[in-house]
Amino acid sequence: MRWQSDPLLHVEHLTMRFGGILAVNDLSFTAGRGDITALIGPNGAGKTTVFNCITGFYKPTEGRIAFARDGRAADADVAALTQTSKRHGRSASGDIYLLERMPDFEISAQAKVARTFQNIRLFQGMTVLENLIVAQHNPLMQASGWTLLGLLGVGPYRARERDAIEKAKFWLNKINLLERADDAAGDLPYGDQRRLEIARAMCMDPVLLCLDEPAAGLNPRETADLNTLLCMLRDEQNTSLLLIEHDMNVVMQISDHVVVLDYGTKIADGAPAAIRSDPKVIAAYLGVADEEEAQAVAGDRT
Amino acid sequence: MPAGRDTSSPPAAHRLNHALREAGFAALIAIGLSFPILALGAEPDINNQLALQTRWSWMFTAAVLIGSARFFAVMLDSSRARLLAIAGLLCTAFGFGTWYFAGIADPKIVGGTIAAGVLAMLAAFPADKPEKNAHSAAKTPARPATNLSSTAASLFSAAGIGALIAFPLAMLWWFGSAGSLKWINNYGIQILIFVMLGWGLNIVVGLAGLLDLGYVAFYAVGAYTYALLATQFDLSFWICLPLAGIMAAFWGILLGFPVLRLRGDYLALVTLAFGEIIHLVLTNWSDLTNGEAGILSIPRVTFFGIPFTAGEDGFAHLFGLQFSPIHRTIFLFYLILALALITNFATLRLRRLPIGRAWEALREDEIACRSLGINTTNTKLTAFALGAMFGGFAGSFFAVRQGFINPNSFTFMESAWILAIVVLGGMGSQIGVALAAIVMVGGTEALRELDFLKQLFGQDFNPVQYRMLIFGLAMVLMMIWRPRGFVSTRTPSIFLKERKAVAADLVGEGHG
Structure with a gap:
């Protein structure tokens, strides 16, 4: 509990x-x-x-x-x-x-707090790897000295970017998409896009x-x-x-x-077990209006 | 669709045979069709009566052109190589045309164009590689790498920069001090200004996906910043240049705030209005800007303090050269080249930094950006500010080059022109934008060169007047054949194993 x-x-x-x-x-x-x-x-x-x-x-x-x-x-x-x-x-x-x-x-x-969306919202025109790097925007932004140092090529940005790639590889490995890291996210099949969206959210260490x-x-x-x-x-x-x-x-x-x-x-x-047998839930899902009927259904189930 | 497009291409000899046959056939059709139109012409004779005249050369020119075009179409697989070959063909035809029809016998021009055309046609054959289609390649990973290797790409860009550095000297050697002015100034500098403006706008439109129809406002801010600071406070160009950039960036942020929540048509309208507001302020705030009359006698560019004058302390005297106004033009060329290259390298670098990736992510999906902790407000404002800054640099260069500015240089037409360059080049593509600037600005200038067309259409014919018509037509054709511009694929900013271009249909166009 x-x-x-x-x-x-x-x-x-x-x-x-x-x-x-x-x-x-x-x-x-x-x-x-x-x-x-x-x-x-x-x-x-x-x-x-x-x-x-x-x-x-x-x-x-x-x-x-x-x-x-x-x-x-x-x-x-x-x-x-x-x-x-x-x-x-x-x-x-x-x-x-x-x-x-x-x-x-x-x-x-x-x-x-990270999230995914009901209708997948990947950056379709960016590669799988880029999607995961964009998710690490804030730490990388800091490492690039809010762009100034990165533009001049000094500071820890290169090293932090390598770390970011390592993290992306870790998650690509977890979702079995390492082979497709350089493909456009929009080219992936639907199921892979779902998993990529989860991996992208996980790259923020939520x-x-x-x-x-x-x-x-x-x-x-x-x-x-x-x-x-x-x-x-x-x-x-x-x-x-x-x-x-x-x-x-x-x-x-x-x-x-x-x-x-x-x-x-x-x-x-x-807990799930309790919910499964809750008459109100069953009534809501099955659309039973009558309280007694709902209880009857619940009684059958248990 | 030619037979050569098949995956199993026929043997070379068989193919050549086939191509020659096709070319002959096309030439015959061309002769058949052009005989009544081109070969036979009715013109009034001395008695003012129509008499039949024959123009065999016209007909054969048409036949040769069409036959050659068909030959290339059959022999070459990739559209890029075909384009190169056809461009070479037209270039050669242009060279012959100036000599044969217009009677210009200058061997440099005629020989140069013909040689360039023949070279382009020959170069088309080695350049002919199978069509690069990243979209289908991504679905069949078994196919080999679909993009230019990075070494080839960097060699190409190094060669391009080398050619640009050599350009004014080559022109000087080729046309002499007086003749080269037109080439360095009208072609070189003018094109490079628009390349730089295109690259600057590319940050806002191409990367961040925010449609900006008032970009010329920042160009104007940069120009007036330099003009006013230099005439009122006697500041040098090198101090004013960064100030102009900062000033333009400030106005970029000022524009950015009201448009943060706007999308699509609304964003376009407000940016359009912003451009008009700046134009009207420059016209009507006479106390500051001198209104329509503009600002005169803006200090000209100096060689880091050494003026380009004929006097004792002038550039020519100090460097032991014979004074010539071309020195200043050449210096201006290198100046705008340096500024444009800085814009390019900064943009390429920004694309690999988190801010650049955030811009592109913003173009793809703003809501997803916010869910990933990206502050979209700041991201949009930096895009507006940086795009505007490069516009401001270009503006102050414009002022120092012209020596005179007035509001009429900064009208909506300029904004539309710059936007057309970005869209035509392919949003987000640096090389595409440069190509588009060359085609659009260089094309306009080249129309002035087509004097031999007067032989065809009469002395009153002025090809420059048809500029808008031709570009309108070209735009329509582009939108039919290449709706996403010259370079429509997107190059990823980072890769694990190989850099695969992303197909255009996947890349977002932003909300504008």
Whole structure:
């Protein structure tokens, strides 16, 4: 129950309104450090909106998204930070970020929250290797002396660039794309592009990686490979994952914690086994309106 | 589609046979078609009655040209080699034309053009390599490397720079002190200014993918910065040059801020308006800029402090040369060459730095950039600032070369011209932009040389008047045949094993 004992991400009373539409309604949940947390729900439940709020692409209408990057943060520290107008503060165990106050690029650069997209967003006209080097933009920018030293050819840029290539090779090896490093990303088959997008996000050394439907469009074999990859990210790289997924094979096999949304509201939250038998979840997925019927279905299952 | 395109190309002898047959056939068709049009002409005689005249030479010229073109089309596989051969053919024909039709017997011009044309035609055969198609190559990795090796590329660029350095001296030797002025000034300097402007705009449009229709504004800022500082404060060119660059970069950032959130058509419109605003300010702020009358007697360029004058302390006297105005022109040529090369090397270097990769990533996908922690605001502003800075350098060079500037040198037409060079060359490609500048600016100048066309179309015919028509047509044809410019593939900035060009259809065009 790490999402209770050592939460990394606290989403509290998150509300997102688009004009008259309430996309996310007073949503609160936590994601545990080192967990794979799955955010599931029927189409239009508001999952991607939650993602966009966490990664800064939307400014939430209301609510707080606290991110304890380095270790468990005391509630008092988070509350104290909220009182100030600052985005970022420190607690005994490390840095705390209030993501709803930060612009998107700072969330990825400083808070170390990376993401992928539902419709793959690779740099199609750049090579596979270049995609992974662009992901290391900020450390390389610093090594190039914000371009000035790099332009003159002095400073540690050459060495840091070699390190960046090594890191890219490491990840290409992990996703079996080393052979295609010099090909354009847009030339890769769909499944490879999905994995490359994950590798690109991993090149930023994220603490939390948000994956928006990583298994969409993959065949069963590729899905199995993806499961292995995601478990590797959690177990070997100590990266916490937050994923939106419709493929229940993925969700039930690898996630440690499942949060279920329906019409922007949380309807269930718990371990996969508990979710599977939750009557509200089944009702939401099967579209059963009647509470009794839902319970009947749940009774059949268990 | 000629038979030679097949993967299993026929043996050489068989192919030559085939090509000759095809060429003969094409020539026969040309004769058949041109006989009533070219060979027979009706012209009024002394009695003002129409009389039939024969112009056999015209018909045979057409037949030879068309036959040769067909020959090259069958013999050569790659479009690059074909282009070279056809260019050589036209060059040779031009040489013969000046001699035979226009009666210009200057052996240097006639011999030079014919020799260059024949050389180009001969060079087309070794240059004929299988079509480089990175897209299909990437899907079949078994095929060998699809790009020029880096040593060949660097040799090529070294040869190009060497040729450029030798250019004014060769012209001087070839045409003499008076005759070479036209070549060094009208062709050399004029083309290099536009090469530099094209390379500067290439950062904004080609790399960062931000469509800028008001680039001439920065050219104007650079020119006026030098003109005003030099005339009002007596500052030397070498102090003003960096100041002009900084000033233009400052205005680039100023333009950058309002357009940060704009895309596509809106971005283009605001940049267009910005160019117009600068033009109007220069026209109407008479106290500062002297309005339409412009700024006169801007100090001319000096050889690091030594003026190019005929006097005792002039350049010619100090270096023991006979005074000639060509010295200043040659110095200006080397100056703009140096500035253009600095632009080029800076751009090539920037492409390998994180900022350059971020520009290209921005062109490909802005949202993905933000998800990777790239500050897109700063990235766009640096692109505008650096592009503008090189425009400013070019502007101050323009002012020191002309000695006189007024707002009419900085109209929207100039912006359109520079943008056309970037688009025609292939967005993001340095060599493509240089080629396009040569074709567009050099082409305009070359129209002035086509006096022999008066023999064909009458004395009132002025080919320069058809400049826009010809370039409009050329642009339409380019957009049909090579919609992504001369060099449409993208060269990766980094590679593990081999540098494979990225096919044009994958490369983004930015949001503008």
